[in-house]
Amino acid sequence: MTARVESDANQTGADRISDAEHAVMEALWAKSPQTAAEVCEEVCGQRGWSMPTVKTLLSRLVQKGALATQPDGRRFLYTPLIARSAYVGTESKRLVERLFGGRAAPLLAHLAENEALTADDIAEIERLLAELKK
Amino acid sequence: MTARVESDANQTGADRISDAEHAVMEALWAKSPQTAAEVCEEVCGQRGWSMPTVKTLLSRLVQKGALATQPDGRRFLYTPLIARSAYVGTESKRLVERLFGGRAAPLLAHLAENEALTADDIAEIERLLAELKK
DNA sequence: GCATTCAGATTACAAACGTAATCGTTGAAC
DNA sequence: GTTCAACGATTACGTTTGTAATCTGAATGC
Structure with missing residues (x-):
């Protein structure tokens, strides 16, 4: 034991x-x-x-x-026992850390280049950013 | 051989x-x-x-x-032999796929919540989005 | 009561990974 | 020429992961 x-x-x-x-x-x-x-x-x-x-x-x-x-x-x-949001959070952070030196913007840039961003995504992200700035 | x-x-x-x-x-x-x-x-x-x-x-x-x-x-x-951008691209996509059902917006939301987004990031992302819409 | 069945627990085993020691060869120093 | 050092190649070995078979004990049907 x-x-x-x-x-x-x-x-x-x-x-x-x-x-x-x-x-x-x-x-x-x-x-x-x-x-x-x-x-x-x-x-x-x-x-x-x-x-x-x-x-x-x-x-x-x-x-x-x-x-x-x-x-x-x-x-x-x-x-x-662990929340999905916690898991997702650390996983995302790990990736951003590992591949983009901790900066999120380049990640987005890459997703954009790889057509991983739909128009809907873009719209939603803009909404999010607006939220953040408030 | x-x-x-x-x-x-x-x-x-x-x-x-x-x-x-x-x-x-x-x-x-x-x-x-x-x-x-x-x-x-x-x-x-x-x-x-x-x-x-x-x-x-x-x-x-x-x-x-x-x-x-x-x-x-x-x-x-x-x-x-493989470009960093290619690697980074697929890795990012994998993550977005696995954790966010392929949608990039929720990723950004999570990064935002986890304070993984600096003001600079936000500004840069806005620039990127502006680019994309052109 | 006893066999069957159905859970979880234990064991298995190959591939990938992290980490490294050892082997064999070959150029360089002398 | 012989020795030595420096490479790459080969081998090693414990752990994690993916995938599962087998074991064991208890509920259940009869």
Whole structure:
């Protein structure tokens, strides 16, 4: 029972969530709590996974302190312990840090060049900026 | 001489560049061509790596088609085969895809919330948007 | 009560990654 | 010519990740 580090549940900077794990988190962010079977129903199709795979990912996420379990009869209900917004926030920041020296503007520039910006996006961003300046 | 897949040199979507590898790429994007020793001089300090580590990373990047080598006497000069802008572009897109359903605006919103946007950034983004609309 | 089934837990295993030591070769110094 | 140092190449090895099979214990049907 080697009492691992645990804690760090809310800090997104905690144990890194892998790509596959992220898919599971998304399912639970969309709706929680859910059982393993329910999560599988959502992701197994999309990613071509089998039940055991989802179980493994869920367990790892619990170990990492990203999910909480609450017993429901003989199975578990899983609930995110870290907020999606926190995760998304740190992930975004990481990227901006790594690729753009922490400046967000060049990111936007790149998205623009790569046609990753729709007209709607542009409009919305302008709204956001207006908000920010108020 | 098992002629691997190779090719896919310019497609950033090729073999994924890992985090450690990325550090090496940055050094070469900053200045190229460079020898292994020169690259090490730049990154070994920052990341606490030793020469062999850099050599390994360089080799893997060559295997992945991300770097080209040109012999210079008895050593190699390494040059990026994929452009930084391409790499940065796909990486950004990946993130936006994964976390924001492909929409860039929510990304910006998050950066804003997390104080990741400086006043300068905002100004610059506005300039960019103005450009885009022209 | 006993077999079946269905959860989670444990174990597995290959690929990728991070980090590096060692090997083999070859030019350079003497 | 022989030794040495400096390269790249090969090998190594623990960890993380992706993906899953198997085990174990308990609820459930009969």
